[in-house]
Amino acid sequence: METAEIARRFLAYFETNGHTVVPSASLIAEDPTLLLVNAGMVPFKPYFLGQRTPPYARATSAQKCVRTKDIDEVGRTARHASFFQMLGNFSFGDYFKEGAIPLAWDLLTRPVADGGFGFDAERLWVTVFHDDDEAETLWRERVGVPAERIQRRGMVDNFWSMGVPGPCGPCSEIYFDRGAAYGREGGPEADENRYLEVWNLVFMQFERGPGPGKDDYPILGELPSKNIDTGMGLERMAALLQGVDNIYETDTLGRILNRAADLTGVRYGGDSRSDVGLRVVADHMRTATMLVADGVRPGNEKRGYVLRRILRRSIRNLRLLSGTDAHYLHDLAETAIDAMAGQYPGLRTDADRIHNVIDAEERNFADTLRSGTALFNRAAERTKAAGSAEFSGADAFQLHDTYGFPIDLTLEMAGEQGLSVDEDTFRRLMQEQKDTAKRDARAKKLGNADISTYARLLDDSGATRFLGYTDHEGDARVLGLIVDGEAVPAARAGDKVEVVLDSTPFYAESGGQLADQGTISVDGRGVVDVDDVQKPIGGLFVHRGTVRSGEIVVDDQVHAAIDTDRRSSVSRSHSATHLIHSALRNALGPATGQAGSENQPGRLRFDFTANRALDGAELAAVEEEVNTVLSGDIQVRDFQTSLDEALAMGALAMFGEKYGDRVRVVEMSDYSRELCGGTHVAATGQLGVVKLLGESSVGSGVRRVEAAVGIDAFRRLSRESLLVSQLAEQLRTPREDLPQRVEGIVTRLRAAEKEIERLRAAQVLQAAAGLAAGAREHGAALVVAHRAPDGTTGDDLRKLALDVRGRLGEDRAVAVAVASVPKDRPVVVVAVNKAAQQAGLKAGELVGVAARALGGGGGGKPDVAQGGGTDAGAVDDALRAVERRVAEAR
Structure with a gap:
């Protein structure tokens, strides 16, 4: 069955x-x-x-x-x-x-x-x-x-x-x-x-x-x-x-496992270790497919980290199984979709988006492995140079936080180098990060109240009726008041309060649109300034603000009024977001989907799935298309229908959002049609103008565009026009020739900088002969300890140290330490020859001695190492510390 x-x-x-x-x-x-x-x-x-x-x-x-x-x-x-x-x-x-x-x-x-x-x-x-x-x-x-x-x-x-x-x-x-x-x-x-x-x-x-x-x-x-x-x-x-015998041999997981075996050339049932790897891949690829289908995207925290971790565990196991770095996830995701589509048909219609997310994470992890492995190797060398066998928990956390390395990958790599990992510190830092994020998210959504407080209000009084699509103000009754997380009968001047009304014109933050602001007034008795509105549980609008004067009491009849200028500005941004979404899909293809947005007064950001950046010409084309459409003054229409009917007519749904049987559709002719609960302009001409401010990456497979809308866009264009005029005047160049003129200036400037760098490096190296001649004996070794002029880079210090070491030959043990302060932070380089290494002097250990005196750390190979710190006034002390350590060697 x-x-x-x-x-x-x-x-x-x-x-x-x-x-x-x-x-x-x-x-x-x-x-x-x-x-x-x-x-x-x-x-x-x-x-x-x-x-x-x-x-x-x-x-x-x-x-x-x-x-x-x-x-x-x-x-x-x-x-x-x-x-x-x-x-x-x-x-x-x-x-x-x-x-x-x-x-x-x-x-x-x-x-x-x-x-x-x-x-x-x-x-x-x-x-x-x-x-x-x-x-x-x-x-x-x-x-x-x-x-x-x-x-x-x-x-x-x-x-x-x-x-x-x-x-x-x-x-x-x-x-x-x-x-x-x-x-x-x-x-x-x-x-x-x-x-x-x-x-x-x-x-x-x-x-x-x-x-x-x-x-x-x-x-x-x-x-x-x-x-x-x-x-x-x-x-x-x-x-x-x-x-x-087990769940991995059933009709769903078994299909994915068998495909993984075919791709990697490994026979299931042949070896217990490879069997585990195949089962991990089968399970994780199904999980990843289902998570992406429900709107989860790879990230470095919360559910995004769960997805990232299982995808990267899959990649790691596939590499171990196949012995190659070939990309297999697309094929395995396709198999997972086929295996599960009998129960979840939407997986097939959503296949392109699922593939885009998973494929992007696989490509991203290839880069992560290169850059993260380099960071790991440097940290591991530092650990060994300091004589420790425990990899730093702080370094493990940095690998996770910066490069998305799962801790099990760090543990595995550390074990390959004979190191353990300070997991207690790693877990502590992870927990601190999670606690901070959890507090921030909870404070935003729930304020200081427990969810049961809101649930009781919803159960006792029912959902808040939203009037804001048609009305900007209206009369209402106070259903509940919450101060410091507790339900109270009244709130007075100066109190931070949460107000629940039976009806409201205030839009609660959702779907990327920021909440309305405004006032709640009790006739002749008090005023609440509302600065935020949230829906901590479905159907309940919670107005957050401060009692400006008087008092407000449960069961009061009040008048709620929003800031209409702010609402209009936010609505223009929201409508512009829909237009930008359609233009991007036209430019990049229908697999491009919304991955988040924020609509502020006069400004917006829009995140979307994409495998590559848009070049300048593509971005300009998107901007032109949006402004062409809005100049046509298309009517913006909204209506209610069933979810199935909305999807059948091509309305776009926001992945990860939860929709009921009845949904609201916002359409701008045939150009844009989306499921949306936000507020919008009546016609696209009300937007005035939309100016794209730039495009960037915000994560694996996710890009972001930002834009100014309406009068904010006009002001931006006006400022840019003034700046261009001023620049053209200063350079005595026509506006249309500015790009070539500036490019020429930049090219000459870079050439001059390179020549200055070459001359400065030559000047530093000129000192090599004199430094070698002045080498002093410390114990059984010749030592050069030299402070180079401030501004000397780490690369130049390394060249100088190696040059001096080479001039002193291999007949005797030689240790060269040179230091400088290139940019307010001291750097030290130590080089030793083979004779010194045989005498027990290691560059990594010596640079560690110097770096500790500088208030920092460092590491490297036994023959040459580099370190740094924060105390620019301790450079001379650091060099003397190296001399003392060499003198102690026997």
Whole structure:
């Protein structure tokens, strides 16, 4: 039975039993406590907690999940995977144990011809929580499972939670006995390799607090109602029903694994080490494909880092398997798309964008390996020169933060050079970075309040009605006030307050458009200056600002008014963004997609997927096309329709955004048609003019254009025209000849700089003979310690040191140390000959002595090394430190 058929059959069974089929949510979790959806119940968490009223009493889904906690185990075991699909049925205060247990047993044991999975009831075992007498009784008396095939287990095994504060409860698991060939008898307690878990029925009735592990956390109390949450791993079920030993041999993962084997020329099953590598590639390429499809892009933090890490682990394993640096990801992504399209048809229509993202990351990693490896090698040489066997945690973090090196790659490379890595420091720096980013993001989205505060307001009062498409001001009622994270009955002058209204003309920041600003006034009693509006949870507008005067009280009737000039300016920027998007797609092809935007008053930035930079001519053509379209004064129209109809008419959707059944389409004739909730001009002529300010790279496969719009664009053009006129006057050149004139000046200037550099280097080297003649004996070696004139570069110092060393020959041990302050930061170079090395003098060690005196560090080869520091006043001390160290050598 194919994987897609297993999912279809599961959903169909529960649909006939009164459950609403809910499509899989995006892997990008709405829950701010989670990076990615990691369990089938995550989209339903607010219903379990009572934060929102569920629109159905029973539901069933096949939910995409990503879990990276055990990523290092992927490929090493038969069951670990970073991406998996969880089949589940859910009850929200409807049925409980008495309903879930018989339904699960019936579906598992029902014949295949009747829509079931056809399991032999005699080979199924059950576990229950150690004090759950009710569940055991139901299994025995209602279903008929013999008591000897029911085992009681503790909290670690049979009590479920998401691993973070939230809903939890005891569970009952169903296991399949694979037979004596897979292990010893005795049920799941004896051998979970032979007795494989196929389904977990969670009786969700409690809420847990924070704490580590699976059993070290407090139970805060009971949930508002008793619920059911079940989870059946689709991949594990496929392995059982397809008669294979592990998930990597199923119809989906097996296709990707076999393709990886073909590409690399490695036979699966021939060697345990290469088998692990092939399984890692198969798992990671499927995960990467699904993440990119849901709008995740490679990056150096959060979910972007998860994607980058698994792609780079795939590349690393493919190189080890094949022994080449050939590019395989495009082919493997195509195989992953084909393997999963039976369940997710949108993968095929989105294939070009998926390939663009993954291909760009593969090319980028090739550059990363070159530049990052050079940085690693320098740091490793420094480590060895200092006599240490531990690679710096700070250097490991820099490799991650600057070059995107996964820590496991650094660990592997360090191990190849006989070094360990200071992982504690690395983890600390990583955590500091994550904590800062998390605080910033949470402060932006949630302010100081817990999400439950907003959820209670939404549940008690309903969603905020947005009036801003047609009205710039309006009367409203105050539903709630929040000060310092707590709901309050009133706020007074000077208070920083969050105001929730039943209706509002204020646009809340979303879709790249900045929030409106304005005032909320209580007639004759108080005024709140609003400087930001956010939607911390769907449907709830939170107005943030300061009480300017008087007070504001819950249930007050207020008048809300936006800054109309600011709104108009932001709307012009947003409409310009749509035009730029279409022009870029016309220039670069339909695979070019939006990757982010920000619409400010009079200015915008637009990020888009692209494999290369736009040259000046292409950028000018895009700008001209946009201004040609807007000069036609096309009417801007918006309307509501179904998501399917909008996509069918060619409306562009923002990848990673979540859309409901009804969507808003904004169109500008046939030139631009997008799903968008933002505000726009009535006609393109209102934009005036759009001026592109530049194009740049902001990440792997992502480019950015910035633009000024309207009066801001006019002012920019006016300033540029004035500057060109002034330049033409100073150079006594017609405006049209300025490029050639400036190019000529720059060419002559560069030639002069090179000549000055040549003369200065020659002057430095002229001192070599005198320095060699003045070499002094220190112990068993001849030493030259010289401070070159300030401004001498590190390259010139190296040439001078090598020249002096060469003049002193190889008959005696020679050590040459030269230093300078080229740009307010001292540099020192040390060169020693072979005789000195044989006497125990190493350039790397000597430069380390000097660099420490300068307040810095350095390293290099045994014969020549370079270092530096921050204390420009310690150059002479550094040179004397080298002399003392040489004198100590024997």
